[in-house]
Amino acid sequence: MQNKIEILIDQFYKGETNSKEEELLISYFTQAADSLRSDTDRDVIQTLSSAKISVPSELEQKMASMIDRWEMQETQEKMRAAYRNKIEFRKRIIGIAVSVLLVVGIGFWYQYQSAGNHSELKETFDTPQESQEAVVAALQLFSHNFSKGTGAMEQADEQVDKALKIIDQLLNEKVANTAVNHTLEKK
Amino acid sequence: MKKIIFTLVLSFAATLLFAQKNPFEKFTDMDGVTCVYISKNMMSLLPKESKTQFSGVDVNSFINKLSSILILTSENSKIAQEMMTVANSRIKEQNYELLMRVKSDDGELVNFFMKGKPENIEELIMVVDGSDGESVIMQFLGDFKLQDVQEMTKSFDKKK
Numbered sequence: 413m414q415n416k417i418e419i420l421i422d423q424f425y426k427g428e429t430n431s432k433e434e435e436l437l438i439s440y441f442t443q444a445a446d447s448l449r450s451d452t453d454r455d456v457i458q459t460l461s462s463a464k465i466s467v468p469s470e471l472e473q474k475m476a477s478m479i480d481r482w483e484m485q486e487t488q489e490k491m492r493a494a495y496r497n498k499i500e501f502r503k504r505i506i507g508i509a510v511s512v513l514l515v516v517g518i519g520f521w522y523q524y525q526s527a528g529n530h531s532e533l534k535e536t537f538d539t540p541q542e543s544q545e546a547v548v549a550a551l552q553l554f555s556h557n558f559s560k561g562t563g564a565m566e567q568a569d570e571q572v573d574k575a576l577k578i579i580d581q582l583l584n585e586k587v588a589n590t591a592v593n594h595t596l597e598k599k
Numbered sequence: 600m601k602k603i604i605f606t607l608v609l610s611f612a613a614t615l616l617f618a619q620k621n622p623f624e625k626f627t628d629m630d631g632v633t634c635v636y637i638s639k640n641m642m643s644l645l646p647k648e649s650k651t652q653f654s655g656v657d658v659n660s661f662i663n664k665l666s667s668i669l670i671l672t673s674e675n676s677k678i679a680q681e682m683m684t685v686a687n688s689r690i691k692e693q694n695y696e697l698l699m700r701v702k703s704d705d706g707e708l709v710n711f712f713m714k715g716k717p718e719n720i721e722e723l724i725m726v727v728d729g730s731d732g733e734s735v736i737m738q739f740l741g742d743f744k745l746q747d748v749q750e751m752t753k754s755f756d757k758k759k
Contacts, residue, residue, distance in 0.1 A: 540646070
C-alpha cells in the first residue's frame with residue numbers, strides 16, 4: 413500500500429494521476445496522520461485538490477465561435493484555391509485550343525493562298541516559240557533602256573575625266589610659270 | 600495570357616508574310632492593260648542550242664536564272680497613269696530600291712527598281728512612263744546578280 417502511495421505521489425507531481433487516484437491520495441492524507449512523505453506533500457496535494465478552478469461562463473461559447481470561425485476560414489480558403497485551380501486549368505485549355513486553331517487556320521489559309529497564287533497568273537503563250545519571241549523582245553527593250561542609263565553614266569565619267577585633265581594641265585602650267593618668275597627675280 | 604498574346608502576334612506576322620503576293624498581279628485582269636507572263640516552266644522549254652535562236656545574242660545564262668517574266672503595257676493614258684500610281688505606291692510600300700532613273704530627251708522616264716542586294720537580286724523591275732501616254736512595267740523574278748544584267752545588256756549592245 414505504502415509503495416503504491418509513493419508511486420501515486422510521484423505520478424501526481426508529474427501530472428499523470430486521474431481523478432480516482434487523486435481522491436485516493438486525498439483520503440490517504442486526511443486519514444493517515446503519519447504520512448510517508450513530508451507535510452509539504454500533504455499541503456501541496458490538499459491545496460491543489462481543494463482548489464477550484466473557475467471557468468468563465470462564456471469561455472465555451474467563445475471557443476466554439478472561434479473554432480467555427482477558423483473552420484469557416486479554412487473552408488473559404490479551400491474554395492478559393494479550388495476556384496483558382498479551376499480558372500488556371502480553363503486558361504490552359506483555352507490557350508491550347510486557341511493555339512491549335514491558329515495553327516490549323518494558318519495552314520488552311522496558306523494552302524488556299526498558295527492555290528490562289530498559282531491560278532491568278534496564267535501562261536500567256538502556249539508554245540515555246542511564241543514565248544521565246546516575247547522573251548527576246550522583252551530583254552531587248554530592257555537592255556535598250558538600261559544601256560541608256562549606263563551609257564549616260566559612262567559619258568558623264570568621260571566628261572569628268574576630261575575636266576580633271578584640263579584642271580591638272582592648268583595647275584601644272586601655273587606652277588611652271590611661278591617657278592620661272594622666281595628664277596628671273598633672283599637673277 | 601502573355602503566351603497567348605505572343606502566339607497571336609507571331610501568327611499575325613506569319614500571316615502577313617504569307618500574304619505577300621506579286622504586287623503587279625492586280626493589273627493582269629485590268630481592262631486596257633496587255634499582260635504577258637512567262638513562267639519558269641515555259642522558259643525551261645526555250646531552245647538553248649543556238650545563239651541564233653535569240654537573235655544572235657547569248658542570253659541563256661540570264662534566262663536560266665529567272666523564275667518568271669511579267670510584262671504589262673497600256674496605251675490608254677488614263678489607265679497607264681493609274682497603273683503608274685499603283686505601281687509606285689506598291690514599290691514604296693514594299694521597300695524596293697531604286698537602281699537607276701533615266702530621263703530621255705523626249706520626256707520618257709524609265710525607273711529601274713530591285714529587291715535584294717546587287718550580288719543577289721530577287722526581283723528587278725523596269726517602269727517606263729512614256730511621254731506619249733504609253734506605260735510599260737517589266738518584272739523579272741529569280742536569283743541573279745547585277746553583273747548578269749550588265750553582261751546581258753552588253754550582249755545586246757555588241758549586236759548593234
